[in-house]
Amino acid sequence: MLERTLVDLGLNETEARFYLAALELGAAPIREVATKAGISRTNAYDVLSRLEAQGLVTSEEAGVRNMRVIAASPERLAEVFDSRRRRLESILPDLRSLHVGGTGKPRVRYHEGRAGIQSVLEETLACRSKALLGILSMRDLYEVPGRAWMDELVRRRIAAGVFLRVVRSRSSDIHAHWKDSAEDLRALRFAPEAFETSMTTYIYDDTVALISSRRENFAMTIESAEFAALQRHLFEALWNASTPSNGRAGKRQRTATVSKVG
Structure with missing residues (x-):
């Protein structure tokens, strides 16, 4: 045996x-x-x-x-097999892109529960472009998969050299953590006041990852070049409408404010 x-x-x-x-x-x-x-x-x-x-x-x-x-x-044996598993996980996005490219169809994967959410979040670390776009609900991520787990994910993202541009909602934000930081490879903006979401979205390569709140407790990835391009354009529109975390509004926001007053 x-x-x-x-x-x-x-x-x-x-x-x-x-x-x-x-x-x-x-x-x-x-x-x-x-x-x-x-x-x-x-x-x-x-x-x-x-x-x-x-x-x-x-x-x-x-x-x-x-x-x-x-x-x-035997513990060393476990380490060896765990290392092999991590190496396989690191190339999964490349393997999936080959699979998707061969069929010409988008690939949709659905995961339930904390383990599924963690799996989808870990996959973001393997993005080939090293550029990650995110729309985050910090409050919900602190619930599932939890602050300690997310802090470790952030540490691993930085170690992997993946830069994150992220938009968050002030109303669901935890301002003391995950600040705008060149050292932490993070650029942060806050969405307009009317924008609030309990979902978290990540966009990278040809993949869009969606993570729900604890109430619905699921995660989903959609691997599609066209869908990822659409979500990337929508992210850029939200980014341009959002406020840098230092509080100084961007050029488009100041222009819009002046026009409204006038």
């Missing part, structure tokens, strides 16, 4: 048997590990080399023409 699970997770059968044998024997000569794994000693050196490259075993000299094998802890 253990061997089958390791194979399902990405090791081949020989590697799985060798690792399990080394794990059970502790620090043991390679010939003993090979015997317990049911492979030849010659083949064992090749398997050892592959597992060492993955960080799953180490080896050390133990006398003339003798080598001891030490298996990494």
Whole structure:
């Protein structure tokens, strides 16, 4: 059962048997590990080399023409497979774009619950353009998926070099956090007073991500070049109508105000 699970997770059968044998024997000569794994000693050196490259075993000299094998802890095994999962997730947007491009049809994915919302938010970190547009409801994001989780997402976005231009509503904003900051790769504006939403929208590459409030508790992604272009134009219109977070209205707003007074 253990061997089958390791194979399902990405090791081949020989590697799985060798690792399990080394794990059970502790620090043991390679010939003993090979015997317990049911492979030849010659083949064992090749398997050892592959597992060492993955960080799953180490080896050390133990006398003339003798080598001891030490298996990494099961926790290390979990780290290796988790790293593979993260690498796969990082290229998912590229794989999806190939899939969408091949069919010529938009791809719509629906997720429910906190885990689904977190998954959609994490996907924004892999945007190829490194440019993220957002219309956020901070109050609702602080509820689901929660402030601590969102703060960690922000930290990871900054580490990934993804710049965020974001519009938020003053009425649902938490002004002490997520400020306009070059260091945090964030440009912030506040929407006109009449604009308020409990939904959060992110636009990047050819994808639009929608995150609801806790009341409806869902997230959705739409991968479509045309739909993303439309949402990008609508975002720019809202951005131009919004006020920089330093309180100084943009040129278009001042012009509109003067015209209204006149």
